Amino acid sequence: MGWRGRDEAEGVEAVYARDTYGSLRNGSSCSCGGEKSLRSSSASTQQHLKKVYASFALCMFLAAAGAYINVVTQLVQFGLLTGLGALGLMIWLMATPHSRETEEKRLGMLAGFAFLTGVNLGPLLEMCIAINPSIIPTAFMGTAVIFSCFSLSALYAKRRAYLYLGGVLFSGLFLMLFFSLINIFAGSTWLFTVNLYIGLMVMCGFVLFDTQLIIEKAENGDKDYIWHCVDLFLDFVNIFRELMVILGMNENKKKKEK
Template identity: 65%
Template sequence: MDFLDRNINFDALLKFSHISQSTQQHLKRVYSAFAFCMLVAAAGAYSSVVFGFLQGNFLIFAGTLGTMLWLMFTPHNCENEKKRLGILAAFAFFSGCGLGPILNLCIAVNPSIIPTAFMGTAVIFICFTLSALYSRSRSFLFLGGILMSALTLLTLSSLVNIFIGSVFLFKVHMYVGLLVMCGFVLFDTQLIIDKAERGDKDYVWHCVDLFLDFITIFRKLMIILAMNEKDKKKERK
């Protein structure tokens, strides 16, 4: 049959002719820095779980926030590039250490949760990233206001739930939060493209946006899977 003889042109699938060459080069730098962040964060998470490094310590919060602010206020130029990459590595390491408590919880409940959540996060991130890249009209930029409003409501609901202690509200917060973060992958990817087209080529800071999206989705997926696993164990008893 004729359709069996047709070959899929993968090169054509990976071409983004609607994105300028300079922006494509910028995106390569962004995702290279993102891959670097993932490796450093993995090292931080490993150090936290295996060696108990900075686990549950206020220094994690201070280090993460401090390095992010340091990076934010360090100008993007050729002279500062290596310095900013070093700050980015420190930020990623502290972020990885911050996952330690949740990783330990998942290990206690069911160790298979961690690779499952990571693979799920990777699939979500790749799918939404490709959707944003293939969209020609920056059609997802309108989501910015909606996502920020949703994020504000989620933050307020989590603060209220500190006093209420509702398990149902916590679960709703996790699932809705996961959906919102998926939207942020779409929005942030297209915003990076739009900024690059306008001349903003700060690939280090753009990497931070995507890295935070990935880490947040990963964290929420682990919590959701851990909750579901606990519920299943209760039902068996």
């Protein structure tokens, strides 16, 4: 998740800089008042959000196709190549400026990235199928409910209400990395489980944070709906992955107790 840092930190910085200027100019302590994120946003921002979520739906379809093809054709043997391919497409997408001229090209990159992300879920999906096939639909439905609830909360909360979470969430990511490094040597199941639940909470927080940050970026003129879609897509995929692992571990525990 290191790629998030610079891009989102700059976005938050720009938003707060604008708010500070607005407060000083209007002689108030806060320029946002009780405005709701979605209701108070401009028509262009609402149109932008429609594009973001339409692109997100496309990503979900392509990721599902990639995951299915992997499970059926056993592309997992090329896991390293598909992983590097997804990373390369994401970096290429991030490095390509958003414009009308590059829009189709960047949509193609997004499609490839989403497909390969689905392919890379193959090994985890196969593990869940081996334990209990019902884990996958349960995890997906759980992820859909979590993502929808947190997205709606961010959309209808006060403007910029969740942007303060940025520091906490990035600290959570570093804590997860720290625990993961320790567990390489400790090999503790307990620490691994704790890290999973921390990861789930952090990813849920990122849904709130990213949704409101997308709105504020759009209000400030950043209409790169393709990259904004990547943020939400990765949030969904990471929550789905965490839930599958948690459910898989719980199912294994139940089998051992029988």
